[in-house]
Ligand code: PEP
């Protein structure tokens with residue numbers, strides 16, 4: 001149920017509605033909009049009777065929400081959500097590029113990559129410190145040392161940083177070191193982790209699970225937003241299909257679908273999406289054309305020697321060339337790829 005307040009509703013009217021919701025043991029969620037405030041309700045076990053709310057002062061309407069995801073749905077909030085982070089606005093008119101290695105490997109590696117991606121036009125640096133690997137014998141990341149190196153690269157370049165939070169045990173440490181918390185595909189339905197990041201007030205890049213439907217991605221985002229963290233960016237990163245020539249199948253269908261269904265910003269990860277280095281630039285261009293708000297791309301100084309995902313990482317010249325193409329396509333779409341000042 002969504003309680004839509006009239007544009008002239010007072011703070012007192014809004015509080016009255018909140019009280020009525022709490023009195024029933026449910027939770028109100030304020031959803032500020034361009035012209036009016038709305039109040040979402042969660043925690044109700046069944047359908048909510050609209051009439052008792054419709055008669056309250058300042059209430060314009062009480063409308064049922066047809067989707068199982070509530071707070072993240074466009075029905076509840078028609079305006080796009082923008083995520084404010086370090087002076088940047090994600091999900092607005094600008095198109096953003098996050099780039100960097102799959103894993104932080106060394107000081108030189110992360111600093112040189114940060115410089116190169118900044119020069120090519122990225123505004124944010126990626127790099128895993130706590131890596132979720134398929135095999136326990138593969139490189140697991142530099143962990144706390146990796147976080148410290150990311151912080152150093154951030155300081156040197158002014159790039160914002162995103163890195164994956166693998167579990168609740170390391171959440172505090174990752175929060176201190178990063179501007180955006182990345183929740184990885186393998187953790188998209190780790191509900192304890194979703195609840196824990198929902199308690200923080202740090203933006204979250206939530207990646208689609210390897211075999212997750214669009215609805216499951218939205219339900220996962222709902223876990224975070226229901227805890228009060230509204231700064232969520234969704235990320236399509238490819239799904240597992242019968243195809244074996246590519247690592248995953250980048251589901252670009254998800255972008256226009258998500259844009260219809262949710263007000264949250266939508267990013268695309270073409271690197272994991274296709275998993276083939278030479279093919280990544282084409283999918284960067286496609287993601288830009290299909291209407292994503294930004295992309296996250298793996299870039300490494302020497303991809304064949306990378307400790308993880310070298311086979312899908314671009315080197316610096318490849319990234320620079322692909323960025324020029326992305327800029328042209330973004331412009332054709334009426335968007336600008338912002339650079340750091
Ligand atoms: C990554 O970004 O390096 C990563 C592990 O991504 P995903 O969770 O999408 O597999």
Ligand code: MN
Nearest residue numbers: 102298308309
């Ligand atoms: Mn990777």
